[in-house]
Amino acid sequence: MSTDRLLDPLILSRLQFVWVVAWHILLPAFTVGIASYIAMLEGLHAWTKNPVYLRISKFWIRVFAVTFGMGVVSGIVMPFQFGTNWSRFTDAVSNVVGPLFAYEGLTAFFLEAAFLGVLLFGRKLVPPWAHFIAASMVALGTLLSTFWILAVNSWMQTPRGYTVVDGRFFPASWVDIIFSPSFPYRLAHVVSGFYVTTAFVVLAVAAYTLRKGRFPDEGRVMMRMALGFLTLFVPLQIVLGDMHGLNTLEHQPAKLAAMEGLWEGGQGVPASLFGFPDQKAETNHFEITVPKLGSLYLTHHWDGAVKGLKDFPADQRPPVIVVYWAFRVMVGAGLAMLAIVGVGWLLRWSGRLYTTEWYLRGLQWAGPLGFIAVLAGWTTTEVGRQPWTVYGLMRTADSVTPSLTGGDVILSLLMYMAVYLLIYPTGLLLLRRIVRNGPLDHDAENDTPVESGRPAQPVVALPLAQLPEGHAAEGHTP
Amino acid sequence: MNGPMLDLVGVWTVILGAGVFFYVLLDGFDLGVGMLYGLNPDSTSRGIIMNSIAPIWDGNETWLILGGLALLAAFPLAFAIIIPALYFPVLLMLLALIFRGVAFEFRFKDKEHRGFWDNAFAYGSAVATFAQGTVLGAFIQGFQVEGRQFTGGSFDWLTPFSVMTGVALMAGYTLLGAGWLILKTEGGLQDWARVQGRRALILVLVGIGIVSLWTPYAQPDIAQRWFTWPNIVFLAPVPLASAVLAWATWRSLGRDHHAWPFVYGIGLFITAYLGLAISLWPNIVPHRYSLWDAASSESTQAFLLVGTLFLLPIILLYSGWSYWVFRGKVKADAGYH
Structure with a gap:
């Protein structure tokens, strides 16, 4: 640079x-x-x-x-x-x-x-x-x-x-x-995405709580609520995402072409599963595609017409590789969520949901999945909007403060x-x-939380005067 | 098209003026409380000082967003010129507000680094206030503008005058903060706040004095507005009221008054604010664009006004309710932690 x-x-x-x-x-x-x-x-x-x-x-x-x-x-x-x-x-x-x-x-x-x-x-x-x-x-x-x-x-x-x-x-x-035109779809997709993100955090905390065995009632209730919620909302979120995608196809075809890594438009376009888009060479390297699948899920017809990136002047295309991969990360996170919810139900039906150590550990790791999906989705839509701040009307380059x-x-x-x-x-x-x-009911910080028979954190031996006033006045006796 | 039923720009001027003043008053006293927190070394007092604003600071700071957004929506040209000109004071203010805002929670929960978050709270309050004061000074001095854009340098705002207004506002917010603590506390802490209030008041009066002399001296049109006949008769009550309120504040700080120091302090802020408004009227980009030049379209202002007239009273109602819930002297066990 x-x-x-x-x-x-x-x-x-x-x-x-x-x-x-x-x-x-x-x-x-x-x-x-x-x-x-x-x-x-x-x-x-x-x-x-x-x-x-x-x-x-x-x-x-x-x-x-x-x-x-x-x-x-x-x-x-x-x-x-x-x-x-x-x-x-x-x-x-x-x-x-x-x-x-x-x-x-x-x-x-x-x-x-x-x-x-x-x-x-x-x-x-x-x-x-x-x-x-x-x-x-x-x-x-x-x-x-x-x-x-x-x-x-x-x-x-x-x-x-x-x-x-x-x-x-x-x-x-x-x-x-x-x-x-994009507002109803975006609003539904984002709010549902935020809810799913939260539910995965609740699920991860529930799994941790259950594994530590300290608050079994709270852990089970949180797990049940979060899993039940996600059973509805993860599939719903995937459907909403599909609808939002179709809306993008209609109103922001250049963004959609970048999401798909589709350079040549036409009828019966392939779906690109993997590849490295090259903005200058106008092609994808090491690409794996499935014929006709792109048209099927974009237009819901085998021979549906989709515009490619080459249908737009080079200075009106977003940075393709960023949009392409951000979109794949988001979809990947969504599919992983679906699998996690599915496995959760299998375990629940066999009565092992609250006790299967590997699954609970996996849920802890899955806690940030929603955040990853949100950031990736945000990257897809905002980088995909480039080079415009107001799509098709005002360029990002013309938007910046001139005195800086x-x-x-x-x-x-x-x-x-x-x-x-x-x-x-x-x-x-x-x-x-x-x-x-x-989830202690009383103050968690003055007591000495015991975790597997030992204090979870070093006991801070502060004189009373140094404690926050609320704690000092309530006078907890450990 | 028929003329508007009422002058929308005038209505928005009142709303923006009131919104900014609410911010100055509300976040002013809690930023002042933050600075007083830094001046008080006693940890029991610090807990009470913190608890006196913990439930309400967030709502107070929301007026800053409202002021910014109302400026953006009702007077976008002013927003697009003034904010770039104040690039670094705005940056400093935002970063300081971040430190100060997270310190409320982090201080309780990050006990190993409580000293650090205590400082973040006190210095964050001080730096945010100083930055706002320099914004005021830079605003009075004006900006270099061509067409619809600011064309000066990103450090034009930094002058001896703006540094002086920065320090003066620190004293002003500390005065309000002391008034709040006198209202909300008892005993030794209250006595201490009275002493701090008097010290701050002296600095405030020096600051007001310098601004009142320098502004007409440097800007003849402002001198003409204040000192020509018959304006001088109509405008004289503003400085006279300031003087009376300054005296009343000083006096009540020395007596067993609980609410009056805060009330008189607010009065002093009102007269200072009015004085500035009279000097700068009718411009919103000083010396350049009037409120009418910078206003957004009639449709924009009308669309926003309908909702604002409905929502603002409701906001005041439930904000008032949340103050009511936490009324009275601060109890030491007010925390939820």
Whole structure:
């Protein structure tokens, strides 16, 4: 890479955007699902009075507090990116997408923030029904946030309802802007993907809990709930993904051709299973294909017509190899999930679900599968949108802030990298600690959690005064 | 097309102005509490200080997002010019807010590194405040603009004046934070907050004084606005009210008042904010674009206004409820951990 490219504010701004979004998206991918799960557990507890639900809920609230805090602060970074690094994009599209962003703030962020305080700190201060409502409002907030942000994203992918005056977009129909052609499919696919991601985390924690044998009731309930949920949602997610793919074929054929690694369009196109797309040579190396299969699953006809990459000018094609492989990683993760759920049912029917050591261990390893799928799916759709910010209308190259120098963006990118590389691993370590302590009903950190007959972590022998006030005042006697 | 029933730009100016002020007030006091946390070495007091804002800081910070997004949606040209000009102060503010935000949880759960997260909380609050203060200073001084874009350098914002406003805002937020702690705590910690409040107030008054003298001195159009007849009569109540409120704040910090120091501190912020608004009116990109120039299309503003007028009162209602749930003096066992 030449120094010109290394110091190109456009490329650096894209890297910075990738960096801050990729880390951020991991949090909503989990918090959207876990907020709904917590609301459900609070509801079940209020209804059945079964303390197991309460203990599980309290456990996930501890996890939620850490992840939500990280999600908020990494999320505040996002709207400012549009101003700091993408000011020409902002100037061009704000008349259309600005209110959608603002509605996200108005409908979602305040709802989450206000009721989060009550959810985390208010259990003793408000009646149980109010606490359940607080949990439900937080969950609703996360879903509304997903709704609006995907409305913006979908408009960038499949813009509708606008007019262009002097190179800027103006609204013509708000219904068409919000409900652009890819929006319903994207929304369904993403929300279902976030739920699946969360359920796999719950499944992994349940498996760990069962293996350690400390909280068998909680472990079984979590395992049952997550597996039951995934039985519905993994197949549903695959169907939704297929529908979203067909929508892409219709509205963003160049992206779809890149996903398939399809250079030559036509009727009865093959499906590429494996290969290394070469942008310059306009071909795939070491490719394995199945004849006609591509047309079958893309058009649901053996001889359906599909456009290839060569049907588009070279400067209107996305970076094919990235899109091609990101798509395969996502599909691979989805198929692995389906297999895991299938094996789970086989074990359940033979009564060995909670005791099969290799399966439980495998579930722990499968915990991050959803995150991998989310990141891969996000890469597929966003890199596949290139070279446009507003598909077919505004180029990424014309979107960047003109006053920035390469040095400015290198400096900011390095600072974002340093901070995120400190915050995220720390957050992960703390989450691991919470999981190791498990769904204790009372404070997990002052007691000495015993794991297989020995303390799970070194006992921190702090004098009382150094403990957080809550702990000191409650005066736990270990 | 018929003319609009009401002046949308005017309505949005009021909403944006109120939103930004709510942010300054709400996150202002909890950032100030964060700085006071750094000044107080006692670990019992620190726990109470932290608990006094733990349930509400997140909602307070949400006003920052709302302010940013309202600017983006209602005055996009201003957003597209001002934010690039403030590239590094915005970056510093965001990174500092990240440290400070995660410290709330990490401090409790990462006991081996509690000292580090304590510092992250205090310094994060201080740096975020300083960065916001430099934003204010840079904003008053104005930006180099050609057409619809900022064309200056990414370090134009850094001037002695903006550094001064940065420090002054640190003192201002500390004053609000002290007012909050006086309201929410008792005994020795409350007495300590009164002392800190008085120290901060002196710095605030010096800062307000410098801004009030320098701005008309450097910018003759602003001097003309304030000091010509008959404006001087109509505008005189603003500085006079400031003076009265400063005196009242000082006095109530020295007495057994629980709520008044906070209320008077807010009053002082209101008059300072009004003073700036009068100086800069009607521009949103100072010296360059008016609110009307930078406004988004009528359809955009109208579409957003319908929902905002419906949602904003609801937001205020349930935000108020969440404050109500945590009313009264901070109990030491308020944590959920």
